[in-house]
Amino acid sequence: MQTESTPSLAGREYEVEVGPVAHGGHCVARTETGQVLFVRHALPGERVVARVTDGEEGARFLRADAVRVLTASKDRVEPPCPFSGPGRCGGCDWQHAAPGAQRRLKAAVVTEQLARLAGLTPEQAGWDGTVVPAPGDKVAKGEVPAWRTRVQYAVDPEGRAGLRKHRSHEVEVVDRCLIAAPGVSELGVEARAWPQIASVEAIAATGSGDRQVILTPRPGGRLPIVELDRPVSVQRIGERDKAVHRVHGRPFVRERADDRTWRVGDGGFWQVHPKAPELLVEAVMRGLMPRKGETALDLYCGVGLFAGALAERVGERGAVLGIESGKRAVEDARHNLQDLERVRIEYGKVEQVMPATGITEADLIVLDPPRAGAGRDTVAHLASLGARRIAYVACDPAALARDLGYFADGGYRPIRLQAFDLFPFTHHVECVAILEPADKTA
Structure with missing residues (x-):
């Protein structure tokens, strides 16, 4: 105080x-x-x-x-977005930096976090020190890739849609978000009035053409009649239990990745960059090199993206267990993978479900934890399973570095690390680290 x-x-x-x-x-x-x-x-x-x-x-x-x-x-540019700058929209941290400079800044952050929290140089982490753009995102100065397929708009007291200012509940009213994917912009959220609504989430699925709008009313507010220019699923989030109630249209969107269609319900988690799912699956599978008949774990599995990719590769003699704490995501994962008999999806927190499974060994592990990371106890448990290889997918370099330190205590070392710029113009960076037992001979 x-x-x-x-x-x-x-x-x-x-x-x-x-x-x-x-x-x-x-x-x-x-x-x-x-x-x-x-x-x-x-x-x-x-x-x-x-x-x-x-x-x-x-x-x-x-x-x-x-x-x-x-x-x-020399890396400074005029911010392309008119809503960027001190006291303005807090969504993009690096509008004032050239695209190549943004990636160098992110690489410097990853390098610093690895050194400070894991005691690793880039070479020791198996990393070449670069942050790689997604295909199609390498743009010139003054250009902005429109990559964000899911945008959470806040609504001010006058019913105008915008984005939050940095570390604030205040709304910066916008008429266009430059990083929003075309499918999101086509919904016209910024041009509408949203009386009695607190937030509007706009989703444009990649590949299927599905669109979804999720509305959260203010306390005591009512859902307005929504008429959009194209068919779209419109949802409402209830005031008390925060459950999503269907208004019209499907209560999910369909995404495409790894030659499968994925149901993602009610604004559930899916990578917001359209190229991210394929890039991450490729990086994880190339690092793990799954073999027929192996057993694998997919932890924090969401709607089952990595579990499905693993199951296709370990074959009918293999087995995959996925664990996810989101109830709707578990329902989606079971639906998405129902044709793969050797996949099982369990509902609950990883740190609670894993000990209850009785599993004492696994060949492969994928973990894609939330921003806070997996933590010391979970990492110690995973290290005790003796996996041939582990893939760690991280949206926060600090959490990744901390957990790599815990894995080192458990006898695992990174042999490869890749960093992807899947959130251009923001400070966020996605990493995939591949680990194996430290005592393994080359």
Whole structure:
């Protein structure tokens, strides 16, 4: 709690030299007194005027925005999006950086996290140190790939759709999101009024052409009559139990990946970049090299993407167990993989279900945990199963690095790591690490 002895420094400005990039979409700088500033809208090597947005005297660090650039980096560009900048939309962290520079910034973050949390150099992690764009995303300065197939819009009190400002509940009203995929933009969410609605999720499935709109009403609000220019599934999220209630259309979309169709229900998890599922399946399968007759685990399995890919490759003599904590995702996974008799999907948290299965060994393991990672206890359990290879899919380099450290304690080392820029113009980066027992002979 703020007191008279610790006044807020919000609004105070400092002229600073910008240091290295840090995890989270900002760079590190220091005031004349040595206090750390995490500065957004800046680039390493620049000299800027940074205005504090959050923090107080004596705090371990302050958050700030670069409101004036005194000496610009050669990697700086004019942000293509008119809603980007200090105090504006918080969705894209690197609108002011050239596309190639964005990937170098992400590579620097992955390198730093591996060193600090896992004690690994890129070479020790089996990584060439690059972040690779998805096919079709390598664009020139001033261009923006429209890649996001799922966009969560917030709605302001006047019923206007927009996106949240950084670390804020305030809504930046927009008339177009540049990174939204064409199928999302075609729904015209930004052009409509949404009275009594708190949020609108717009989904454009890849391959099937399915569209879905999920509406969350404000407390006491009612679902409006929704008429769109094209057929679309419109859903409502109930106020009490947060369950999604069907209004009209299918309560799911169909996605295509790895030569299969995947049902994804009620806004459930699916990679938001259209090329991500194929890229990640390819990276995981190439790293694991599944063999006929092997047993495999797919943990945090979602709607069964990796479980299905594994099952096709281990064949009828193999077996795959998937574990997922989302009830609807489990239903979808069982539906998606019903033709594969050697696949079983269990509902529950990995750390609770795994001990209850009685499984003491497995040949292959895939884990794609949430942003927080798997954690020490789960990693220790997995390391005890003696898998020939493990594939770790990570959307957060800090969580990945921490868990790689835990895997090292359990006798596993990374032999290959790939980093993909599946979230252009944001600070997010997707990694796939392949591990094997550290004592395995080359």
